Amino acid sequence: xxxxxxxxxxxPEVKASAVGRVAAWGTSGRNVWSxxxxxxxxxxGFQGNPVGFRCVKLIAEAAAAVPLVxxxxxxxxxxxxxxxxxxxxxxxQGRSEFLEALFAQLLLSGNGYVEAVGPLGWPDELxxxxxxxxSVVPGADGWPVGYDYAVGGRKHRFRVGDVSPVAxxxxxxxxxxxxxxxxxxxxxxxxxxxxxxxRWSKALLDNAARPSGAIVHQGEEMxxxxxxxxxxxxxxxxxxxxxxxxxMLLDGGLDWKPxxxxxxxxxxxxxxxxxxxxxxxxxxxxxxxxxxxxxATYANYAEANRAFFRLTVLPLVGRVxxxxxxxxxxxxxxxxxxxxxxxxxxALQIERDAEWRRVAxxxxxxxxxxxxxxxxxxLSDA
Numbered sequence: 531x532x533x534x535x536x537x538x539x540x541x542p543e544v545k546a547s548a549v550g551r552v553a554a555w556g557t558s559g560r561n562v563w564s565x566x567x568x569x570x571x572x573x574x575g576f577q578g579n580p581v582g583f584r585c586v587k588l589i590a591e592a593a594a595a596v597p598l599v600x601x602x603x604x605x606x607x608x609x610x611x612x613x614x615x616x617x618x619x620x621x622x623q624g625r626s627e628f629l630e631a632l633f634a635q636l637l638l639s640g641n642g643y644v645e646a647v648g649p650l651g652w653p654d655e656l657x658x659x660x661x662x663x664x665s666v667v668p669g670a671d672g673w674p675v676g677y678d679y680a681v682g683g684r685k686h687r688f689r690v691g692d693v694s695p696v697a698x699x700x701x702x703x704x705x706x707x708x709x710x711x712x713x714x715x716x717x718x719x720x721x722x723x724x725x726x727x728x729r730w731s732k733a734l735l736d737n738a739a740r741p742s743g744a745i746v747h748q749g750e751e752m753x754x755x756x757x758x759x760x761x762x763x764x765x766x767x768x769x770x771x772x773x774x775x776x777x778m779l780l781d782g783g784l785d786w787k788p789x790x791x792x793x794x795x796x797x798x799x800x801x802x803x804x805x806x807x808x809x810x811x812x813x814x815x816x817x818x819x820x821x822x823x824x825x826a827t828y829a830n831y832a833e834a835n836r837a838f839f840r841l842t843v844l845p846l847v848g849r850v851x852x853x854x855x856x857x858x859x860x861x862x863x864x865x866x867x868x869x870x871x872x873x874x875x876x877a878l879q880i881e882r883d884a885e886w887r888r889v890a891x892x893x894x895x896x897x898x899x900x901x902x903x904x905x906x907x908x909l910s911d912a
Contacts, residue, residue, distance in 0.1 A: 568661070568662055594626045597875070615652075633846060640703065644854065663681060727805065819831070
């Protein structure tokens with residue numbers, strides 16, 4: 531269930547002009563960026579890029595594993611029907627799979643949609659809907675009056691009334707009133723660079739890890755037929771791993787001049803690592819956690835992991851919990867608050883222990899004040 535928010539018009543493909551007769555057997559090009567529509571971003575940035583894939587999986591799995599608690603208006607922690615619903619949202623998914631799909635949709639498209647199934651009161655099931663199939667139906671005043679879900683050429687409209695059957699969670703977008711901006715869209719240029727570097731490395735391996743060379747023709751200018759025949763023979767007999775080391779037979783005054791690696795060739799790996807760091811930065815994942823060399827932002831992995839939870843995972847969990855709780859409160863008889871239980875997150879245990887120690891040693895605080903600072907219920911309700 532990894533999809534996108536809205537559909538964007540894709541520019542028609544523009545064919546590159548044919549290159550005339552060239553004396554060097556090499557490559558030349560221009561900047562070519564991938565389409566920025568949602569489906570292309572997911573295909574190239576998640577399905578076709580290991581860094582983007584790992585960033586999304588790392589954040590979604592970590593966020594789905596964060597323990598949740600429900601606090602009522604009076605502030606007492608207790609079990610609640612909301613927690614039971616999230617533990618088994620529907621017959622096909624458990625809590626982790628459901629939340630992972632929701633977090634991944636947000637990271638990939640900037641939008642997440644959840645459908646409530648059941649009576650008008652408290653729902654019986656929750657389902658994550660694919661963002662690439664959903665479109666907002668704005669009313670005359672600009673506010674959504676419904677959501678269209680398209681599957682196989684058919685559309686189903688969820689109408690928005692006093693109680694919406696669909697929760698729309700989204701990231702901030704500065705220029706769009708209805709759809710969110712995803713980290714994948716912000717990292718699109720870095721994804722293009724990283725994918726291009728990978729293709730370059732693959733092409734280099736296919737050509738026996740040799741750089742381009744030049745065929746020097748000593749004599750009169752080659753005809754078009756001679757040039758085409760030479761190009762076809764080179765492609766058929768001297769490219770690819772199976773032709774590695776194969777001797778080249780040249781006639782007609784032709785000579786092969788191999789070229790050494792240029793500085794740009796040797797720096798391609800550094801370019802690829804720089805693009806990987808930019809992708810990780812867009813998602814808020816410390817590069818150290820992705821095994822990217824050359825990153826010394828954090829002293830060790832444990833410190834990077836704590837920063838990852840504080841700055842990326844917990845804000846995402848807080849946003850989703852607030853949105854889900856507010857939406858589901860419309861279906862129930864009471865308003866509840868869904869939050870992350872930081873006391874049970876192993877990565878933050880060191881910080882939590884230090885906080886408890888500081889509060890416990892504060893002699894100017896009463897026991898009730900200490901419990902309130904630590905987020906614990908009053909002694910009478912413990």
